Amino acid sequence: MSTRSVPDPARSLGRGAVAGPGAWLLGYLVTYLLHAGGVRDALATDVLEFLAGDPVTWKLVGWLYFNAHFVDASVPGPLGRSTVNLLSGAEEPGLLVLYVLPPVALLAAGAVAAYGASEVLEGAKAGAPVALGYALASLVAAVAVRISIADAVAGPPLVTAVLLAGLVYPLVFGAAGGAVTGLVAPE
Numbered sequence: 001m002s003t004r005s006v007p008d009p010a011r012s013l014g015r016g017a018v019a020g021p022g023a024w025l026l027g028y029l030v031t032y033l034l035h036a037g038g039v040r041d042a043l044a045t046d047v048l049e050f051l052a053g054d055p056v057t058w059k060l061v062g063w064l065y066f067n068a069h070f071v072d073a074s075v076p077g078p079l080g081r082s083t084v085n086l087l088s089g090a091e092e093p094g095l096l097v098l099y100v101l102p103p104v105a106l107l108a109a110g111a112v113a114a115y116g117a118s119e120v121l122e123g124a125k126a127g128a129p130v131a132l133g134y135a136l137a138s139l140v141a142a143v144a145v146r147i148s149i150a151d152a153v154a155g156p157p158l159v160t161a162v163l164l165a166g167l168v169y170p171l172v173f174g175a176a177g178g179a180v181t182g183l184v185a186p187e
Contacts, residue, residue, distance in 0.1 A: 013129045019109035020133025020170055024141065027105040031065045031098060032058065039064070051149045059155070060086070062145030066138075066156045068098040069165035076152040084154075102165070103173045106130060110170075110177025117182035127178020131170035138166030 039045055040057045048056045063073045064086050072083035087095055110127030117123035138161050146155035156165075 013132070015115070016109075016113035016127065016129025016131075016174065017133040019112045020130040020135070020174070021137040022133075023102075023105040023109035023130065023170070024134055024137035027068075027101050028062065028065050028141070030101060030105075031068070032061045034094060035064060035098075036061050048147060048149075052147050056147055059145040059147055062141055063156065064095075064098060065102075066142070066145070066161060066165055069102050069169055071156050071160050071165050073155055074157050075154040102169055106134070106170050106173035107177035107180070109134075110174035110179075111181045112177075113174065114178030114181040117178060118185040120179045120182045123178040123180065123182025123185075124175040125178070127181070128171055128175040130174030130177075131167050134170035134174070135162055135166030138162055 036057055039060045045057060045060060048060075063084070066073070067085045067087040070085075072085045074081050075084050087098060090096055109130045113130050114123040114126035117126050139158065142156045142158050142161035146153050
């Protein structure tokens with residue numbers, strides 16, 4: 001018999017809805033702390049800041065974090081739109097580690113949301129609602145990190161940002177984190 005009580009579904013839902021944006025912010029902050037200096041020093045950043053008339057380092061760091069979810073940025077060009085992934089082709093280990101950051105943050109968020117679960121399935125169900133908050137954070141971030149130059153806008157496409165980064169990632173990794181919580185629950 002478990003010494004933990006069965007988690008209340010409404011409480012798990014609430015914890016998941018709070019843990020999701022928390023995981024997103026944590027991932028972005030780690031990305032910013034590790035890579036803002038390199039982004040700021042890049043010539044392309046200087047050009048974008050000149051054309052946009054605003055600081056863009058924090059926005060490009062957001063692009064990096066979306067890229068860690070395999071969400072490319074859409075950029076207008078003279079021959080139409082193209083996609084940019086600042087991580088693809090990167091050989092710097094510090095950049096490649098960003099691919100691990102969203103899953104780790106979401107595993108932790110799922111574990112927090114499932115606190116009190118005493119079975120694997122129960123934990124997975126309690127960890128999955130992390131997607132609610134993470135999807136909202138992904139939508140807000142995708143809009144916030146857009147860069148406008150004249151009439152053109154560059155940034156992560158909203159649908160891909162919400163579906164892939166906001167729902168698929170947290171459903172998989174949030175539920176997995178919750179399942180682990182249920183698996184390791186003391187008897």
